[in-house]
Amino acid sequence: MVRASEMSIRVLRVENRFVRDDRTLTHLCLVSRALGAEAIYLEDVEKDILGTVAEVNKTWGGTFKVILGEPWKTVLKQAKAEGRKTVHLTMYGLPLQEVIDQLRRLDKILVVVGGPKVPGKVYHEVDYNVAVTSQPHSEIAALAIVLHEIQSGEELRRNFASGRLKILPSPKSKKVVEST
Amino acid sequence: MVRASEMSIRVLRVENRFVRDDRTLTHLCLVSRALGAEAIYLEDVEKDILGTVAEVNKTWGGTFKVILGEPWKTVLKQAKAEGRKTVHLTMYGLPLQEVIDQLRRLDKILVVVGGPKVPGKVYHEVDYNVAVTSQPHSEIAALAIVLHEIQSGEELRRNFASGRLKILPSPKSKKVVEST
Numbered sequence: 001m002v003r004a005s006e007m008s009i010r011v012l013r014v015e016n017r018f019v020r021d022d023r024t025l026t027h028l029c030l031v032s033r034a035l036g037a038e039a040i041y042l043e044d045v046e047k048d049i050l051g052t053v054a055e056v057n058k059t060w061g062g063t064f065k066v067i068l069g070e071p072w073k074t075v076l077k078q079a080k081a082e083g084r085k086t087v088h089l090t091m092y093g094l095p096l097q098e099v100i101d102q103l104r105r106l107d108k109i110l111v112v113v114g115g116p117k118v119p120g121k122v123y124h125e126v127d128y129n130v131a132v133t134s135q136p137h138s139e140i141a142a143l144a145i146v147l148h149e150i151q152s153g154e155e156l157r158r159n160f161a162s163g164r165l166k167i168l169p170s171p172k173s174k175k176v177v178e179s180t
Numbered sequence: 181m182v183r184a185s186e187m188s189i190r191v192l193r194v195e196n197r198f199v200r201d202d203r204t205l206t207h208l209c210l211v212s213r214a215l216g217a218e219a220i221y222l223e224d225v226e227k228d229i230l231g232t233v234a235e236v237n238k239t240w241g242g243t244f245k246v247i248l249g250e251p252w253k254t255v256l257k258q259a260k261a262e263g264r265k266t267v268h269l270t271m272y273g274l275p276l277q278e279v280i281d282q283l284r285r286l287d288k289i290l291v292v293v294g295g296p297k298v299p300g301k302v303y304h305e306v307d308y309n310v311a312v313t314s315q316p317h318s319e320i321a322a323l324a325i326v327l328h329e330i331q332s333g334e335e336l337r338r339n340f341a342s343g344r345l346k347i348l349p350s351p352k353s354k355k356v357v358e359s360t
Contacts, residue, residue: 021203023201023203023204024203024207027204027317027318027320027321030315030316030317030318031317031318031321033315033317034313034315034316034317034321035313035317035321056316060315060316090354091347092347092349092350092353092354092355092356093349093350093351094349094350094351095336095337095349096336097333097336097337098349123352123353123354124352128351129350129351129352131347131349132336133214133215133335133336133338134346134347134349135210135213135214135240135340136210136214136236136240137207137210137211137213137214137215138207138210138211138320138324140207140318140320140321140324141207141211141214141215141320141321141323141324142324143321144318144320144321144322144324144325145324145325145328148325148328153277155313156275156276156277156312156313157275157277158313160315166314167271167272167311167314169272169273169274169275169278169311169314170272170273170274170309171273171274171308171309172303172304172309173272173303174270174272174303175272176272
């Protein structure tokens, strides 16, 4: 099993240009960042999202990156060339609980997240098609659970360096401290 | 520890009428359903979402319910009256990994999910304020990880009765069978 701190995890969103939904893309970016991925690839996106993520990095720390404009085929090809295994999330795939032990042994991973109509080719070109239940729900939720499981929950303890603000966890209130 | 099949989990979305976002609400409904909650309370919502969830139940099974129009205070009060513990998800709360053992001992739970501006009173009236990382990300992702952790992953194996369609998990393709 590879420790979360020694994993390199990236996320690729395969987009459908006809049903673009910037709110969902923002969630995918922030979830990827908060749960330990180092970057997300978006094929095409409003510049707003770059600004949102830059602002979150500045305020809350870390070096998470949004990489724009690479076609999904190029990203998959690059991943393979650098020995990165590709894991596509789909309700049609193999149950997460059956493949999780294999995924935890990988050190370089590209998690591929589709929208409503992913090209059939994606299913064939990835190393794993993985289902978080065989029920329809949310690519945001599926991504969260897969990042969480691959890292065995260690991502919840991750430290984000150089942020302006930091939360002091509290049972009943909001406590935030400013970095000095 | 209570087994997932013996838990009763409900979800309450505390809404902010000024930033309503039906796409996010749809994700919250479908995630709640797929990950083993029995119902979600929404304060106010487009009728569309009711139709979407009814269609998903009919196609993919189960009896998940969307309950509309109850103010959050009423839902919290009812929860307390029936001995249901309330767990509010917020980046300011106590780390999930520190409270998860307590949460797994509960048999009746109301998970409270806020939007961008949750009234401060919510923090005081719930039993637990819980953080899935102290970083900003997505209430959809936080809900998914909390449902998953409370049920120790058993929800991934849940069976949905009486659906019209069922997926046969597959490593490379989409296989769906129709119920007879």
